[in-house]
Amino acid sequence: MNRPIRRVTIKQVAEEAGVSTQTVSRVINERPDVAPETRQRVKEVIARLGYQPSSVARSLIQGRTRTLGVVGYGVEYFGPSRNLSGIEQQASEMGYALILDLVRRPEQSNVEHILREMLARHVDGIIWAVPEIGGNREWVTQAPQLPVPLIFLSTQPRPGIAIANVDNRSGGRMATRHLIEQGRRNIGIITGPLSWWEARQRQCGWQDALENAGLPVSEEFVVEGDWSAASGEQGLRMLLERCSRLDAVFASNDQMALGALQAARRAGLRVPEDLAIVGFDDIPEAAYFCPPLTTIRQDMVELGRLAVRELSRMIEASLEGQTTIEPRAILLRPQLIVRESTVPQGNRTYLFRR
Amino acid sequence: MNRPIRRVTIKQVAEEAGVSTQTVSRVINERPDVAPETRQRVKEVIARLGYQPSSVARSLIQGRTRTLGVVGYGVEYFGPSRNLSGIEQQASEMGYALILDLVRRPEQSNVEHILREMLARHVDGIIWAVPEIGGNREWVTQAPQLPVPLIFLSTQPRPGIAIANVDNRSGGRMATRHLIEQGRRNIGIITGPLSWWEARQRQCGWQDALENAGLPVSEEFVVEGDWSAASGEQGLRMLLERCSRLDAVFASNDQMALGALQAARRAGLRVPEDLAIVGFDDIPEAAYFCPPLTTIRQDMVELGRLAVRELSRMIEASLEGQTTIEPRAILLRPQLIVRESTVPQGNRTYLFRR
DNA sequence: AGGTATATTGTTATCGTTAACGGGATACCA
DNA sequence: TGGTATCCCGTTAACGATAACAATATACCT
Numbered sequence: 001m002n003r004p005i006r007r008v009t010i011k012q013v014a015e016e017a018g019v020s021t022q023t024v025s026r027v028i029n030e031r032p033d034v035a036p037e038t039r040q041r042v043k044e045v046i047a048r049l050g051y052q053p054s055s056v057a058r059s060l061i062q063g064r065t066r067t068l069g070v071v072g073y074g075v076e077y078f079g080p081s082r083n084l085s086g087i088e089q090q091a092s093e094m095g096y097a098l099i100l101d102l103v104r105r106p107e108q109s110n111v112e113h114i115l116r117e118m119l120a121r122h123v124d125g126i127i128w129a130v131p132e133i134g135g136n137r138e139w140v141t142q143a144p145q146l147p148v149p150l151i152f153l154s155t156q157p158r159p160g161i162a163i164a165n166v167d168n169r170s171g172g173r174m175a176t177r178h179l180i181e182q183g184r185r186n187i188g189i190i191t192g193p194l195s196w197w198e199a200r201q202r203q204c205g206w207q208d209a210l211e212n213a214g215l216p217v218s219e220e221f222v223v224e225g226d227w228s229a230a231s232g233e234q235g236l237r238m239l240l241e242r243c244s245r246l247d248a249v250f251a252s253n254d255q256m257a258l259g260a261l262q263a264a265r266r267a268g269l270r271v272p273e274d275l276a277i278v279g280f281d282d283i284p285e286a287a288y289f290c291p292p293l294t295t296i297r298q299d300m301v302e303l304g305r306l307a308v309r310e311l312s313r314m315i316e317a318s319l320e321g322q323t324t325i326e327p328r329a330i331l332l333r334p335q336l337i338v339r340e341s342t343v344p345q346g347n348r349t350y351l352f353r354r
Numbered sequence: 355m356n357r358p359i360r361r362v363t364i365k366q367v368a369e370e371a372g373v374s375t376q377t378v379s380r381v382i383n384e385r386p387d388v389a390p391e392t393r394q395r396v397k398e399v400i401a402r403l404g405y406q407p408s409s410v411a412r413s414l415i416q417g418r419t420r421t422l423g424v425v426g427y428g429v430e431y432f433g434p435s436r437n438l439s440g441i442e443q444q445a446s447e448m449g450y451a452l453i454l455d456l457v458r459r460p461e462q463s464n465v466e467h468i469l470r471e472m473l474a475r476h477v478d479g480i481i482w483a484v485p486e487i488g489g490n491r492e493w494v495t496q497a498p499q500l501p502v503p504l505i506f507l508s509t510q511p512r513p514g515i516a517i518a519n520v521d522n523r524s525g526g527r528m529a530t531r532h533l534i535e536q537g538r539r540n541i542g543i544i545t546g547p548l549s550w551w552e553a554r555q556r557q558c559g560w561q562d563a564l565e566n567a568g569l570p571v572s573e574e575f576v577v578e579g580d581w582s583a584a585s586g587e588q589g590l591r592m593l594l595e596r597c598s599r600l601d602a603v604f605a606s607n608d609q610m611a612l613g614a615l616q617a618a619r620r621a622g623l624r625v626p627e628d629l630a631i632v633g634f635d636d637i638p639e640a641a642y643f644c645p646p647l648t649t650i651r652q653d654m655v656e657l658g659r660l661a662v663r664e665l666s667r668m669i670e671a672s673l674e675g676q677t678t679i680e681p682r683a684i685l686l687r688p689q690l691i692v693r694e695s696t697v698p699q700g701n702r703t704y705l706f707r708r
Numbered sequence: 709a710g711g712t713a714t715a716t717t718g719t720t721a722t723c724g725t726t727a728a729c730g731g732g733a734t735a736c737c738a
Numbered sequence: 739t740g741g742t743a744t745c746c747c748g749t750t751a752a753c754g755a756t757a758a759c760a761a762t763a764t765a766c767c768t
Contacts, residue, residue, distance in 0.1 A: 022757095024755095054414075054753090056476050060722090075439055076436050076439055082430050084429055229641070233642070288612045361724095374748050377746085392747085411753090412726075
């Protein structure tokens, strides 16, 4: 393995081309005040030596790295990974690189340490994409004091703080309203862990829909899961024990819905005839569940893209010394995807009802 | 939004503590030659001002950023996302930050551009985790000429190049041998896209197992999918048309196996009695398929961790000016997970046969 | 001719940090 | 007393680039 001993620097290019480093710099940055033939000569040398400006040195003097810090959780899950993908796409299109930090225990991560690390690397802005669990976001009040802008993803809005969310509550409402429209009256919910803000939001949506329809909201219909298929299976078993007239369930994610499907099958219930099931997320597999799963799709890629655009806007404003800019709250509406776990195959025309 | 105008620098700390910047630097880096009370005083100032050394400036002079470049593909899929997770864990434990670049079209990504970008940011090493598709890795011969070490993930081994793989061929063999041991004799395969090296490896494993068992290997039994559930569904339909005595299928990933399960159901076949199905990956949902899916588990997290450790070893060697270090090829064996898609529920004892 | 504008290039300082070296003070030894 | 070692700290230069300014040459105008 033979490596070039050192990188090529601007100095070497300057020497080789017989000009000053400043002139080379001007060529690199496409400044106008360079004679055409000089520019040409320098460009040739750059190409010949394979010179690449050091963005580290550049960052130092310009006070900006064109780097965003991303603090994420759960890339192995569908939503967060799509989210990261969207962030990367938009960042890359806007000329930003990403520094990635994945948190393993979102409920007790060392915020202080992570932020210091990011700031030491002079990121221009930070995307905080860790779910809000228990009190793990109490430090939010300090966010405006950070030397760089920060945007939160999927956390509770708060005045003066930039944020981008999918409207989980509205999603829960849509899922539940759909079940009601199918004539269901005893609608249970398998929630996510209730320490999660998003899980509570989805539950609120479920409750909204029931109340709007004048249906009773009972504790009896609520079971708390942990997002896993196993917990969905167990959750449905518990609901069925408690309430034999249960005719529908809103599972707060597709994995739990999958578990619930299995529990229904084992209990000898037909889906959707005896029991309708709605999920949340629309993972790619959902269309191939048995039966295919009705669910709520959220565009996490777009959410990531929007977050980067908003953060970039904040960065620009901050660089120009503007202090008047008010952080926005972005809210993305999810979408109901109807499949056979709520509507019997024969009734497919329902889909086109309106 | 009021931000601190500027960051605290070492100069301010030095001034405030009445020492030179060099002394502050010595305190930060825990050098021995500082008087205890001076050290104490400086530390207090650091704490009071909330000073954090700039790793940008540090990188510039030390010629090392403690940063790894990760070029990845498909974080929205299970394997790659776990892989990234493992990389991040190990890197973080070893004090490296990650710069992430996600490629969207792995078969025609701009390698040159990506590498230049990474090198401009002075990464200490690069992890290339983009699947090998068609000729998209022909540039591999230039890898040893890069100024920093590079390790490939999930690509064809090559002497002189560091690499870390799951043994896909062995996985394909295990899956197929398991089917043979179940008494199956007409075993089809739904492959991944055959432009993918990994897909071909899995197919080779299937062929190995058939040949070892003295079973005929026929083109008729091969259908090419595209990793999606839809292609798995269509794939099985085609296999069934071609060959009515088909009694088992190896689907080269779990999504395609899911599609195949649906196709089998629609064709009125019982799984596993009429048709046994094996997948590949062991996604978390696989255990909740209908029936639960036998599959090949690969530890992508561990693969990521190993890659980082190996890369770190190469970086250290490179920094010490060693040229003798020979890049290793890491090969991780996958594992067969037996579930009900190949073994009828009553026969569960099979699991403990040996 | 002299003055002013414009085009092109170079010089010096700077970003925040550390490497390399030097120098003063003290202690210890012959 | 002088020499040497050790401790502690400061000065200068450097990393690789750009900002700010200065300088030169040329062109153009009055």
